[in-house]
Amino acid sequence: MTQQGVRWTADQVLALAPDAASREAGSELGAASPWSEAGHSDEGTVWGLCKGSGSKPYRTVIDVADASGPAYTCSCPSGKVPCKHALGLLLLWAGGDGAVPRGQAPDWAVRWASDRRRHVREEGRGKRTTDGASGDAPAGREAARRRAERRSEHVTAGAVELERRLGDLLRGGLAAAEREGYGLWEETAARMVDAQAPGLASRVRELGAIPASGPGWPVRLLEECALLHLLGQGWLRRERLPDGLAATVRSRIGLPAPAEGPALRDHWSVLAQYDTADSRLTTRRIWLHGARSGRTVLLLSYGAAGRAPELSLPVGLVLDADVRAHPGAGRLRVALGERYGRGDASASGQGARPPGVGVARAAALYGEALRDDPWLDSYPVTLSGVVPGPDGGDGGSRGCGGGGGTGDRWQLADADGDSALPLTSSARSRSGLWRLVALSGGAPVTVFGECGHRGFTPLTAWPQGPGAAVPLC
């Protein structure tokens, strides 16, 4: 995660917290008073004793040297990972005021850290050998092929069923669907889950929310139904599609596809990290930008509901690492591979700014990305020389009745041009919008975000002059 001996910032530590309560409890423990015998070693182990309510203090150990993120252990009964003690100790260590001095780790800390590192090494080796075994043995390959075939049959049955239901819907009219409410969609989504097509299931579930989403809902519902139809048809005729598009269809349907693209080594700076959660899953999106390749790629990490996904990369961190692309979908999504040495700017929070484009180019980039993936809602773009401001609101272009609450509409305008991208409604409701406006103060800024058919969602901004990245999400 970081260079040994280089401390993290408090922001980086707090980004590890699984929820807001932990963040708060952790910051409270980030003071010297409850801790004793704390220290850190050159091997990347941080340890300490934290006085709790009981007679015996908790033993907390963190391994910050692991490339796949820090690992924790604590003798407290909390089920959260990391627990508030681990967060508190890391904060204290990050504070760097001598409360966690460099030293020799006590036996209990050394034992855990070395057990863990050995375990991780063995697991890595074990994985390679089993992969090899299943790949080589014809019997194993045959079984895997049959499994995949069976799943394809399920998905095909699901897609046919979905097409039938969409047909019924369009025959009766979308106006009638509004009266049916969520039940219709939930039931259809459940069928798609049975058909082992989670991508179809989640799209169907999202359809259910559209009729209640305000003016213009029939247009949005028709768009999404049409794209769902396109996906179903794509699956049913996948043999006739070009390879790239077929892979995109498979990944949009929700079939697993290992990241098997060639390894791309670069200095990746973390542009943004944000979580979205539904009742089942927390999804973390991490956007990286490669200094050499100029590519912007997406890492996804998942956590069970209410728990933070394991991977956490604070904005500004720079990693020297391999990434491998997942197939399809414009190859935006990658998996993190080997990490080399330690990021050279890891703790300074000063990843390079990606080069930016104007608003017209940003819209065009999204349009071009639709060629590879017509289901794409947005595309990562860095805008430079843009000024956030309220959308004057007197209709502007196609004034289809957007009269109400013009003060709520915001845009990013080219500083030396006369065109602007609207901000998405989700961006408008976030406190990040105000951070962006405050950072700009009416002057041009550089903004990284997602540009799509709903508008632009700003995720990170840089001031006009020198200055670190400001996360907006």
Added chain:
Amino acid sequence: MTEAFEEAPVHRDVPPGPSWEELVTAALLGTDRRTPPGAPPGGDAPAALLDAAAVETVRRRAGLRPGPAAAPLEPAAPDPRPVPPPAAGRRLATLLADRPSPGSGRRSTAPDLMELLPQWLAAANRRGFAAPPELLPALLDAARGRTDLRPAALAFAGPRAVWLARLNPEWRFALRSAPGGGAALPGPGETEAMRRLWEEGLFAERVALLTAVRARDAAAARELLAATWATERAEDRLMFLDSLRAGLGPADEPFLERALADRSRNVRSTAAELLSALPGSALAGRMAERAGSCVSVDRTRSTPTIVVEAPHECDAGMERDGVAATAPAGRGERSWWLGQLVEAAPLGGWSARLGGRTPQEIVALPVADDWQDELHAAWCRAAVRQRDPSWARALLGAPAAAEAAGPGAVSLAERAKLLGTLPAGERAEWVAVFIATHGLSETFQLLGVCAVPWSEPLGRAVVDALDIARDAGSYPWSFSGVMGLAERCLDPAAAGRLEALTAARDDPEDASPGAGGYWAEAFQRLVGTLRLRAAMLAELDGG
């Protein structure tokens, strides 16, 4: 699809399909009722509609182009001040992110960060720093919820906060209370712009304007107000009048005298209060005369004694001068009137009236017929209103005196206010002696008026008293108010000396069970907070 986008024109060489509007209409009504344009009749109409809609959806999305830019915002006025060092900026972000956790009962050993925010802001302002722009929203949100934070927060936030507040109605308070009123207000020379804003502006803008002008030129503000006074609503008159409190001077007297005849009772009494704070005013003279006629020294007794003859009626003249005629339930009318007269009479007149005595000597005189409480309480209010340290000193008495802690004429709240009129050093010394003599139980309000960080003798007195309370075996939360103050106000340099107290001690025999552990925890928290405060200051100094 957002309306602020523009759709690209359809290319000439693309064969025109059915229009999007026609597709939406057919989808809404259903293909059973409306055959979609260009669809073959029969059972495949829905599929044909979806095919056409899919093409159209992707075409529309791919063709989206930026819309026209709105009129650009006027950029925020530049702030020449530097931002704090990065570590200090991160600390501020942490302080602003700290929200009291609901229902977290007992206080833990960790510092209460939100309570340190005022200090952080004061320290940053002393060093001439400007807020990092990206933290302004959190800072304004914090100041919105806590009016006590506003002056320091807005000074630190600078002109960009005023700029932001014009964009977000939730932060409108910043327009009202920004120092100097912000960039929107007309400058000293712009008489015409000033007049127009005063006559046409919103209430908040007008208050801001009046406050700003008053700070610059007291007379100009009064003239501005006088020009429209007759047409203002009563609530507005009250607010405007209140803004004359700043920079109050003898020149305001004629205007205030006229306000004594106002239709609104609240306006009248505020005008009277302001006039009574001007010892040379005619109203103060009239009050001195009325009060003087009620209080005198009877030299015929064995010891000179103050005798009080409270007024028998509240005449029209008294009412016009702001005396409220109707007493609150449970209070005698005559003592109610007396209290108001004495409170509004200039304190400087009493010496001549009562035999050339000093305030000390006057306060020491016995008062006949149980009038002492009433009379002394009124003098206290007068000393606070007129900010008269010699009378405040006399009324406070010696901190070590037995009656100082008793339920005497001077309540704790009044004592705290009286202390507020004394110089900081004298204030701290008085409270230190008081604590050393009487312990901590009555000191919360008194400590609240002492300057931060506490002087060395005051800090020592508080720590010693806490140690004594621990030895007495009571629970620390009986002193949580004082503990909280000590965390915020003790000099961080005292942390080393306190370290010894953080060790758990065996409970004394008659102690409440477990008290020793809780005390150790409370002292840990105290030391932790002091360390944090020291670190905060070091970060601001770039350490």
